[in-house]
Amino acid sequence: MESVETTLPPSEKTGPRNGGGAPAVPFFSQADTFRELWPEIRSHCVRVLDRGKFSHGSGVAAFEHALARWTGAEHVVGVNSGTDALVLLLRAAGLRPGDEVVVPAYTFVATATSVVLAGGVPVFADIEERGYGIDPRSVDAVATSRSRMVMPVHLFDRLADIRGVHEVARRRGLTVVEDSAEAIGMRQDGRHAGLLGAGGVLSFFPAKTLGAIGDAGALLTDDDTVAETARALRHHGRGGRTLDHFPGISNPTVLAGYNSKMDDVQAAVLLAKLGRLDADIARRAALSARYDERLRQIPGVLAVPGDVAPHPGGNRVCYVHLIEVERRDALAAHLAARGIATEVYYPTPLHLQPCFAHLGHRPGDFPRAEAACAAALALPLYADLSETDVDRVCDGIEDFYTGRRR
Ligand SMILES: *Cc1c(COP(=O)(O)O)cnc(C)c1O
Numbered sequence: 001m002e003s004v005e006t007t008l009p010p011s012e013k014t015g016p017r018n019g020g021g022a023p024a025v026p027f028f029s030q031a032d033t034f035r036e037l038w039p040e041i042r043s044h045c046v047r048v049l050d051r052g053k054f055s056h057g058s059g060v061a062a063f064e065h066a067l068a069r070w071t072g073a074e075h076v077v078g079v080n081s082g083t084d085a086l087v088l089l090l091r092a093a094g095l096r097p098g099d100e101v102v103v104p105a106y107t108f109v110a111t112a113t114s115v116v117l118a119g120g121v122p123v124f125a126d127i128e129e130r131g132y133g134i135d136p137r138s139v140d141a142v143a144t145s146r147s148r149m150v151m152p153v154h155l156f157d158r159l160a161d162i163r164g165v166h167e168v169a170r171r172r173g174l175t176v177v178e179d180s181a182e183a184i185g186m187r188q189d190g191r192h193a194g195l196l197g198a199g200g201v202l203s204f205f206p207a208k209t210l211g212a213i214g215d216a217g218a219l220l221t222d223d224d225t226v227a228e229t230a231r232a233l234r235h236h237g238r239g240g241r242t243l244d245h246f247p248g249i250s251n252p253t254v255l256a257g258y259n260s261k262m263d264d265v266q267a268a269v270l271l272a273k274l275g276r277l278d279a280d281i282a283r284r285a286a287l288s289a290r291y292d293e294r295l296r297q298i299p300g301v302l303a304v305p306g307d308v309a310p311h312p313g314g315n316r317v318c319y320v321h322l323i324e325v326e327r328r329d330a331l332a333a334h335l336a337a338r339g340i341a342t343e344v345y346y347p348t349p350l351h352l353q354p355c356f357a358h359l360g361h362r363p364g365d366f367p368r369a370e371a372a373c374a375a376a377l378a379l380p381l382y383a384d385l386s387e388t389d390v391d392r393v394c395d396g397i398e399d400f401y402t403g404r405r406r
Contacts (some may be wrong), residue, residue: 012159018167032384033276044059055261066271067270069351071220080262082181082259089230090115101177110181127372132155152179155320156321157305163312187315204216216267237256285318288381289306292304292306293341303375321381322377340393345376351369358379
């Protein structure tokens with residue numbers, strides 16, 4: 001432990017420089033990206049301002065079109081967040097009040113709360129032994145006669161076992177919808193995440209691989225009815241080609257819509273950033289490989305992302321660099337004292353969250369999800385991160401486990 005650094009006031013630790021002279025490593029920053037992209041973003045934003053139409057403008061449609069080309073999706077529906085995209089997706093895919101949706105116990109909370117918001121009931125399943133996707137065998141074990149859908153989540157850097165999920169879904173009569181909020185760029189046999197079932201979502205929360213300057217999200221689907229229903233739902237049940245009925249949807253509750261539209265300014269920023277998404281993804285992959293090369297040599301580091309291959313037919317896109325380690329919380333504190341920010345993804349498995357206590361789960365119900373929550377630590381990973389930053393994070397981890405001081 002470096003006593004000099006640990007005595008610094010908290011503001012110094014999170015500031016741009018950390019006492020000893022070494023620059024702090026924030027968990028996420030895109031200041032450089034925005035400086036570079038500013039002329040382009042400004043011209044898109046000026047166009048929005050010149051039009052003077054800040055809702056139902058053509059900016060959202062332009063971004064939807066560009067994203068449809070990038071992903072290969074038949075339909076892209078721009079909305080105000082990944083969470084609302086999930087709620088719209090579930091309802092547009094035909095979820096009825098009281099229907100069960102099987103979701104993993106290890107994921108961001110919105111995977112399960114979106115089911116509740118859509119009128120359904122989440123049913124938790126464990127995740128696979130290696131990696132963080134839902135375990136198809138667990139889906140088979142927890143699904144009941146009331147289960148109508150299964151929602152795999154593609155976390156961090158690779159797709160869930162989508163073939164395994166489809167096999168169980170076919171046998172159990174479940175519709176597959178994807179929480180692909182983190183999965184931009186991830187593909188299975190060339191098909192983009194979110195297009196491997198009835199539909200999927202993307203989140204453009206600022207820290208995501210493609211981030212807005214506030215909240216935004218999108219629904220992706222190749223299904224005309226899902227797209228048309230979602231378009232209506234995002235705007236009070238209006239819009240789309242039909243104004244007063246929902247072809248193919250017999251559930252009358254679908255007629256109550258939301259105000260979930262994407263903002264034209266976010267669409268303008270996202271359109272500019274989409275132009276460098278391939279470069280950003282390549283940059284993240286290079287940084288991720290650099291982390292792995294160092295980290296897999298360090299005692300105390302139990303798992304690094306590069307050691308788990310994608311499922312057959314899947315690619316790797318590095319959104320979060322998640323490692324599993326011994327004494328995780330002590331390591332995080334040690335790094336924080338050196339000005340290195342990390343995050344715990346995800347601190348508590350969803351079956352043990354207070355908001356789902358009524359489902360009656362106990363510790364031990366989903367051992368793999370619980371083990372991941374205890375050991376997982378997300379390291380800084382973003383296009384603006386430098387090689388030197390990666391080396392400093394690795395030095396910090398190495399020093400923690402070897403007791404070395406430098
Ligand atoms: C980010 C995220 C969401 C929610 O997206 P928002 O845009 O923040 O609402 C949902 N699921 C997963 C797995 C996510 O990572």
